[in-house]
C-alpha cells in the first residue's frame with residue numbers, strides 16, 4: 457500500500473493475483489508461488505516449480521536472480537533489487553501490469569528520497585537483465601537509423617509503397633501476410649527499388665531472407681520471430697532491425713539485442729491485428745519512452761490517427777506507425793499531408 461501510493465492512478469487490474477510466500481492450504485488459479493532459494497528457513501523452499509501446475513506461476517528467487525515461470529514461459533531476470541522488491545511487485549500487479557512486467561518494475565523500484573514527486577522507475581541502470589539471450593545477440597549492434605523516423609505507414613503491397621513514396625513519405629514498411637513465395641519476392645524487390653529511388657527507408661516485415669536478397673533498408677520482426685530469425689545474418693548484411701514490444705519485459709529482451717528501433721504498442725485498440733495484450737494507453741507509453749528514449753529510437757503503433765497523433769508525439773516517440781489512418785483514408789494525399797504536418801509541428805522534422 458505504501459509503495460502503491462507513489463505510483464499514481466491506474467485502472468483496477470483485470471486479474472487479482474495472490475502472492476504466496478509460504479504455501480497456501482489450497483492452490484488457486486491466480487496464485488503466484490514464491491520459492492526462496494536465498495534463505496533456508498521457509499517450507500516452500502523445499503519444493504520444485506513443477507509441483508505447482510495448478511498455480512498461475514512460480515517465482516524462484518535467489519540472491520542474484522528471479523525466474524518467473526508463467527503459462528509455460530520462463531522469464532529469468534538478474535539484477536540488484538531493493539529489500540522491498542516483493543511489496544513493489546505486489547504494487548505493480550495492482551496497477552494492472554502482467555507478472556513479467558511487474559517483476560521487471562519491481563527490480564527497478566527504488567524508494568524515493570522525498571515522499572512527493574514521481575517515483576516511477578525510469579532509470580535504465582536500475583532495470584534487470586533478461587538471462588539466456590546471448591546466443592541470439594549479434595556480435596555488433598544493428599546498423600543505426602534516424603532517431604526520429606517520422607510518419608511510418610505500414611502497407612501490404614508494392615503499389616501502396618509507390619503511392620506513398622510519390623506523396624513524400626520517407627519511412628515505410630511492406631507487411632505482406634498472404635502472398636505466396638514468388639509473388640512476395642517480386643513485391644519486395646519492386647518496393648525496395650522504389651524506396652531506393654526516392655531515398656526512403658523501407659522495412660520489410662517478417663521476410664528477412666528476401667529483404668537481404670533485395671537489399672532492403674531494414675527488417676521488422678516480432679518477439680516470436682526471434683526464435684527462428686538469424687539475427688547475426690541480418691546484422692552482417694547491414695540491414696536495420698525494428699523489433700515489436702508490448703511491455704517492459706519484452707523491451708528488455710529487445711534492448712539486449714541492440715536493434716535499430718523498438719516499436720511500442722498497441723497504444724490504442726486496433727482492428728488491423730489481433731493483439732496479445734490490452735491496449736497500452738498514453739500513460740504507459742509515456743513511461744516506456746522515459747525509460748528508453750536515450751537507448752534506442754522509438755516507434756509507437758496501434759490505433760493511431762490524426763485525432764491522437766499530437767498526444768502520441770507529446771510522449772516523446774520519434775515516429776508513429778499507422779495502417780488504417782492511411783489505407784482507409786478517403787483522401788490519401790490530404791491524410792498524408794495532415795499526418796506529416798503533425799510531425800513537423802510536434803517534432804523537429806522538416807516538411
Ligand SMILES: Cc1ncc(COP(=O)(O)OP(=O)(O)O)c(N)n1
Nearest residue numbers: 661676677678679700719755757777
Ligand atoms: C512498426 C511496427 N510495429 C509493430 C509491428 C507488429 O509486428 P509483429 O509483432 O511482428 O506482428 P506482425 O506485423 O508480423 O503481424 C509492425 N509490423 N510494425
Ligand SMILES: Cc1ncsc1CCOP(=O)(O)O
Nearest residue numbers: 722726728758759778779780
Ligand atoms: C501491425 C500492428 N502491430 C501492432 S498494432 C498493429 C496494427 C496497427 O494498425 P492500425 O494503425 O490500423 O491500428
